[in-house]
Amino acid sequence: MSQRTDSPEFAPGFIWQIMLLTVAVLCFAVYSRSHEDSKGNMGVASPTSIFPWMIGGKQTIENGLRAFSGKPPEPPPIDDRARALGPLLISMVLCPTVFFLEWRRRRLAKASFFQRTPLRMSGGLYGLCGMVTVLVAVAVGPIAYIGENARANMRHAQAIQSNRDALINELNLLALDAAQYYILPKQLGSGGRSFVGYSVPEKNAKTEEASYTVTGTRNVVVFRAVSTRYPSCAVQVKVDSLGHMREWIYEGEFR
Amino acid sequence: MEKNTVTVEIKQEVSITLLWIVCGVIVVSLVFFLTPSAMDLWPSLNAAGIAGVVYLIAMLTYALRKPLEIRARVWIGIAAIVVLALGAFTWVREQGQTEWHAETLMRIRGVIGRGVMLNDMREPTIKILDEFYQQRGVKKESLADIFRKQNSGVSVGANIHKPEWEGDHWQVIVAKLEPSAIELLSQETFVKGRDPQFKNHNGQVGMIQEKMILTEKGTTYVSEN
Numbered sequence: 094m095s096q097r098t099d100s101p102e103f104a105p106g107f108i109w110q111i112m113l114l115t116v117a118v119l120c121f122a123v124y125s126r127s128h129e130d131s132k133g134n135m136g137v138a139s140p141t142s143i144f145p146w147m148i149g150g151k152q153t154i155e156n157g158l159r160a161f162s163g164k165p166p167e168p169p170p171i172d173d174r175a176r177a178l179g180p181l182l183i184s185m186v187l188c189p190t191v192f193f194l195e196w197r198r199r200r201l202a203k204a205s206f207f208q209r210t211p212l213r214m215s216g217g218l219y220g221l222c223g224m225v226t227v228l229v230a231v232a233v234g235p236i237a238y239i240g241e242n243a244r245a246n247m248r249h250a251q252a253i254q255s256n257r258d259a260l261i262n263e264l265n266l267l268a269l270d271a272a273q274y275y276i277l278p279k280q281l282g283s284g285g286r287s288f289v290g291y292s293v294p295e296k297n298a299k300t301e302e303a304s305y306t307v308t309g310t311r312n313v314v315v316f317r318a319v320s321t322r323y324p325s326c327a328v329q330v331k332v333d334s335l336g337h338m339r340e341w342i343y344e345g346e347f348r
Numbered sequence: 349m350e351k352n353t354v355t356v357e358i359k360q361e362v363s364i365t366l367l368w369i370v371c372g373v374i375v376v377s378l379v380f381f382l383t384p385s386a387m388d389l390w391p392s393l394n395a396a397g398i399a400g401v402v403y404l405i406a407m408l409t410y411a412l413r414k415p416l417e418i419r420a421r422v423w424i425g426i427a428a429i430v431v432l433a434l435g436a437f438t439w440v441r442e443q444g445q446t447e448w449h450a451e452t453l454m455r456i457r458g459v460i461g462r463g464v465m466l467n468d469m470r471e472p473t474i475k476i477l478d479e480f481y482q483q484r485g486v487k488k489e490s491l492a493d494i495f496r497k498q499n500s501g502v503s504v505g506a507n508i509h510k511p512e513w514e515g516d517h518w519q520v521i522v523a524k525l526e527p528s529a530i531e532l533l534s535q536e537t538f539v540k541g542r543d544p545q546f547k548n549h550n551g552q553v554g555m556i557q558e559k560m561i562l563t564e565k566g567t568t569y570v571s572e573n
Contacts (some may be wrong), residue, residue: 145397146439149389150446156387157450163517163538166387177389178380178396185400186372192422193411194365200416229405230431237438244445258459265466266569269474273566276477281565336474337528 123339143184143229144236148177184229190224253323257347259302260318260328264338267297267305271314286315286334303328320347353479368410390443397439401432458539461518461556465534468509469560470518472498473532473567480564490527491562497501508532521549523559530562533572541573548573 152173156166169177196219274291277283284291291314293305303318313331320326325346330338380396408428412421476494483489489497499508502522509520517537524531535548535557544554559570 109465122526144438145393146442149393150442152389153443153446153450157453160450160538161453168387169385169389174380177393178377181380181393181396181400182373182376185397185509186376187369190368190372190407194361194368197411197416198361200420221432229435230427233431233434233438237434237441240438240441240445244441247445248448254538255455255459258456258463260460261507262463262466265463265470269466269470269567272470272474273477276474276483277479277566283566296494335478336470 143180145177145181145184148173148180148242171331183225188222188225188229191218192226195219196223230327239328253326253346256302256320256326257323257328257343260320262330263297263300263305264316264318264330266308267307267316268294268330268336268338270294270297271307271316271332272334287311288334320345351485363422368407372400372407375403376400394439394443397436400437404428404432435438454539458536458541459554461536461539462558462571464518465556465558468518469532469534469558469569470567472520473530473560473562476530476562477567491564492525492527495522495525495530509534523549528564531559532562533557533559543573546573 111204124153153171161164169301199219271288274283275286275288277285279285288309289311291307291309293307293316298305299321301321303320306319308315308317313333315329315331317329320328324347326343326347328344328347329340331340332338376396376399379399380392383392383395385391403507408425412424472495475498476491479494479498480489480491496502499506502508504522504525506522507519508522509516509518518534520532520534522530523533533549535550535552536555537550537552539556540554541556546554546557548555548557555573557572559572561568561570
């Protein structure tokens, strides 16, 4: 007990156990990724990340895509579960524990990183765990900021898209209304094979989504919808006597 | 003798580190695998994340205990709180965002569905109406006659939608076929509509359903659910 037991900070068994655990987790993650890629999975790439929420998010989006195509949701496969747990253990248990407890020991021993003998196994592990811990800690701030910006942009874009979809649906109904005005006889208050005299029905002229106006000739009408929520955005479309819609023009952020 | 004492202390530190890791791995893994999560990873992830945070707080409390100088303890403590708070914030927001994505996909699917239904029901009804009012002479065909002629003898309950691609599951069902009134209806089989209690034509509950009624006075479009 003396010269040999005096220098190493970690028992040899401990080092190997930690190394094996790390290698096993990494191997499993790499295996899972290649396995997943070879299967192909609804077109969603498998993220291998130190941030476990990415894998949770991937699973939710995959089930969303399945629901979109009318397929029932699937429970997360075991390799996805393991790949979600792996980063959690590495970033919240393994690395911070090795780093902080070793940092404390060094701090109390008043020895800095540079004063110690380089290329020691425990030093390497401490450095690696420290790097992961610091990387995760430093990255969380920018990720939160960038994520918030991306979310805000995405929601704005989706709100505009939803408004555009709503306008298109309402224009579809107006096209139907115009077509039957064209077809129905004058005795019923309609055009009798003409669009002359057609106007947007009062209840449809201004809705929650848009204001609608119509111009036209005997055989073609042009509807113009100006968004209520985004006044710089508008849609214009031509409608023929059978209600066929063509020559769509999108303005503003609808483009 | 003094050297022996130092060696024992180092080994203790190592054992304690190992003990912390083993305990942390066991607790977080157990919480992760024991949390029931049928179709989603989030319940397991959230529970394991909370267990991980509790573990981190306990481990940091242990690592930052005396006799470490107060300045280091305070700085590391504050940094840990900030990082944990930002991490939790990002985690929760990310979960909300992916759930929003999945919901948005279904909302978009609903919008597409309603558009396709309206288009699929508008085309045949406008054609019938057009032909009906283009008839000359005293003896005129009824709306139902024209409908049958245009759709090769279909009857009530028939699907007149012709699939245009492999995943085209929409149906346009003839719900009523009388000489002066025709009702077409179309419904989704997996996209929910406004009323979750709405009884659909095919016996399902709460799905999107739209109806087109054609009479000699024109068409009425009803968004039933």
